[in-house]
Amino acid sequence: MAGKTRAIERTPLSLSEKTYLPQIVNGLKTTFSNILKPNVTLQYPEERPVISESYRGVPTLVRDPNGREKCVSCQLCEFVCPPKAIRITPGEISDSEEDRVHVEKGPKEFEINMLRCIYCGFCQEVCPEEAIWLQEDYSVSGYSREEFLNNKDRLYELGGTMPDNHYKWDKKKEAELNGHEGHH
């Protein structure tokens, strides 16, 4: 790299440059022309910014098109979460939930501490079931620490339904029905 270094001689300043006055006038011109330009400020609470598709807002839990929870509480998000904002209590899905019993496992409790969350999106990236999504909510406010503890109900309320076409568990059920006779 040393060969590429080149010392450039500074050209001496001309008289007008030495007074700085033309430069100051130029500067004044620039700032004045800025006054005439439209400003870019967004009147926030009334106007909202356009949120991009890939925006990383508040992490939420989503349901599949059948309205069933997608999370199987594998706890990978809990593991990958750099600030340890996620806390999951895993649980077994009981036999009484017939349409979901073959999923076997689901979160008993799922908490995301929004005071800890850094919106990195690792949880979304790592989720094998595409159950956790950072959606477009960006304005999180509250009066107490407890309000920033998003529990499972709140996360599903924020998340809503994700209209994807995986139908993983439907396919599994179908495969079970299509199985050969006597094949369990």
Next chain:
Amino acid sequence: MSQNGTQELVPVNIDGQEFNLPKGMNLVEAVNTVGKEIPHYCYHPKLSVAGNCRMCLIDMGMPMRDRATGDAILDENGVQKIGWMPKPAIACNSNVSPGLHIKLESETVKDYRNGIMEFLLVNHPLDCPICDQAGECRLQEFSADYGRGYSRFIEDKNVKPKRTKLGERVTLDDERCILCSRCVRFSSEIAGEDVLGFVDRGSYSTLTCYPGKSLDHNYSLNTVDICPVGALTSTDFRFKMRVWFLKEANSICSESSVGSNTVVSSREGKIYRITPRRNDAVNDTWMTDSARELYKQVEEDTRLLSPQILQKEASLDDALSQAIEILKNDKLRMVGSSLSSVEEQFILRKIAKIKEIECYFLAHLGAEDGLLLSADRRPNTRGALLNDLISDVPTSRLDRLEEEIKLGLVDTLLVIHEDLSLTGIDAELLKDLKIVYLGTHTNSTSALASVNLPTLTVFEKKGSFVNQSFRLQKFNQAVPGPAGLFPDTLILTKLLSGISGEEFISPTVDLIWEELAASTPELNDITFHSIGTDGIALNADRFRNLQFPEVKSLKFSIEDFRATEDLVPAL
């Protein structure tokens, strides 16, 4: 199962590199000793070889010899030719032999593994997110190491029952089973209850119990441990916590005097499971189901969580000074415990020496199963013997203490962990005694005690036990104790300081060991740090003729113990 071969070392060529390996040793094990790996599922060092998973296929060859003359066949360079077998062989059923040539890294070997992985994964469900084995699953590891990385299988996978209860503690997920038969062999060969087997053929093959039986023996959870995939799961641990969160600590099972080596897995101070740790001198790779439940005592309702004076909560300082006041009495006797570690017993001995009193120990006996549950249901009776706290094997009744109480020679007792109602002493007699109780849980004695001093369980402190064959083994702290509770060693040292009037600093385990090694001949030159993960076999000559209750377990028999002289030269 001559896994370990002979002492003789013979040359073996692995991927063109020469190694000297013990002749006759199982190839999987032998290759392991030089830092190489042969992937395997069905092979287990402590079970017979089945050879049905085919994962350990490798290329093998021997130097060629002329069949007629027996002369070596040389190639044009004058080097003996290698007769490579045309087809792969399983390493788990091969032993080290002189001149053996094997390939572990060749393209063909990679191809065998790749093919086997693909077949194994054909019907294996994509359950990893919910599978308890994920993170310690051989199938996951090897498919990452040797698999192709994507699936060519477009048909529907088999759907099989996901939660068959094989027994009270074991749940089977049929879809995940790769039919390695480790569990079947374990049940018949080690546990001695041949309840498991495969039925049906092809993709219908299923692991199941013999009709009318279930997998309920006391070693059933070992099948979960050795299952290379997540097919057999522990009903207790199922879906409780992912294994990558668990912090592991080496511990020693306190269920009986066998002293199985264990790993205690916890997360954030909560224990989730106990699994066995391999120690070929004690428990191989097994442990009992009952011992795996012991962690539940940590959070039991009966746990003693605060110091008490006359059954009322008190500060530790108040309780200690009250206890010291009581213990200054001359008519004091102590009832020690074989649950205490060697270090705790050592401090107890100091108290006994200062007070010049006798320490009573109570035997807790149960039926032996010949494997890993011995008759002495306390982990550290031998420690008390080594510490000279007792001179003979404890009895299951404390008649002599009862006699002394009756004669009025005793009106104060220091009880460690023990429940006096099991000693056979008349309950009416106990009511008149002043009792200082040190223990982790409440019992009938703590209900009578004037002062209760809470201590920590084996999972919350570190120390060492001496097992039935006089093997010194250490356990580490797995989880922090409940808030405000201190180790037994500290409490005992405070009592010692108070009783003797001399101020002892509360010692660390290492400091105790300095004194311990100096004062006990069998423990000379041992420091706490020098006790390895496998423990240290101690010289037991002083105790060979005592009437121990144990008869036989996996690695111990009383005849051998009595017959052995100078098992280990005196240190």
Next chain:
Amino acid sequence: MILEVLLHVLAAVLMITVVMTMAGYSVLAERKVSSWIQGRVGPNRTALPILSSIPIVGPLIVGLGLFQPLADGLKFLFKEEVMPGHVNKFYYVLAPIITLIPAMTTMVVLPFGQMIDPESGQRIPLILANIDIGILFIFAVGSLGVYGVVIGGWASNNKYSFLGSVRSSAQMISYELAMGISVIPVLLLANPPGMEGGLSLVNVITSQDSLWNFVLMPISALLFLICLFAETNRTPFDMAESETDLVGGFHTEYGSFKFGLFFVSEYTHIIVGSGVFVALFFGGSNFLPWLPNPWPSGIIGGVFSVLWFIAKVVCMIFLFIWVRWTLPRFRYDQVMNLGWKILLPISIANLVFYIIAFAVYEKLIN
């Protein structure tokens, strides 16, 4: 006699009111202009209950933030008066007061308009005190303002405050020289030979009836303007409060109303300085160069001239603000170099040039 005194007091109160209001709105202008220059909006939320609900006008004045100075002033009034424990309390309180007083005093000699007496047809300058020493009074009293800065910085017992005040005093002394010298040609022009001389700004304005001094002596005007920036501690000469190296400068330890006083006196300085500059070089309340004043005689004409003067001052204030949001701050050594090594020699040369020029001009005329 009493009536005259009352009138003077009334006029003084009126002037203070106007200047204070202008100071308040200068702050708003500062915020608004800076935000426009930076592509922002600036204060546009403060609203009064009834006024802001007038259709069209209400939203407009709210959008311009016209109620903002009111809110700012009230804030300064009602904030907790904090007295730091480590300050010299007497001087700490004194400093903002003696900063504001000179700033307000200088405007006494500032002619802010003119009126033609309808009876005599004589021109009456509108000024609180037409004293003979005029411009000298402004320089003398105006530079007293630095005492407030020095005392405030010292009494705060804080190294940043102290550094700020020391810098400020050195800077004021440095630039006063060039400033004074640059004005002398203007005074020479206003006091032609044969006339009764005087340093009153009224004379200066009268001398600019046809031609503004700005055209005649641009170098003087530029020098004076630069020095004015330095004297008022405005960017690029705001050494006293350069927040990048001195936290808040001399008023770091000040808050609430005491800070408000500093703040107001800073803008009062600017307003009065602008007024002086307009009077010296831009014809004061005169209409336009080469044009006779169109003001009618009587009070109405006086009001017009005052408004015209104020309009010029407002333009100057805009210039101050405009420059602030354009130029970066000098380094301190650059400030000193500029003052002593460049401005002072140039102003002396300028003075010598005009002395010779006037002398030659006189000879030619005679």
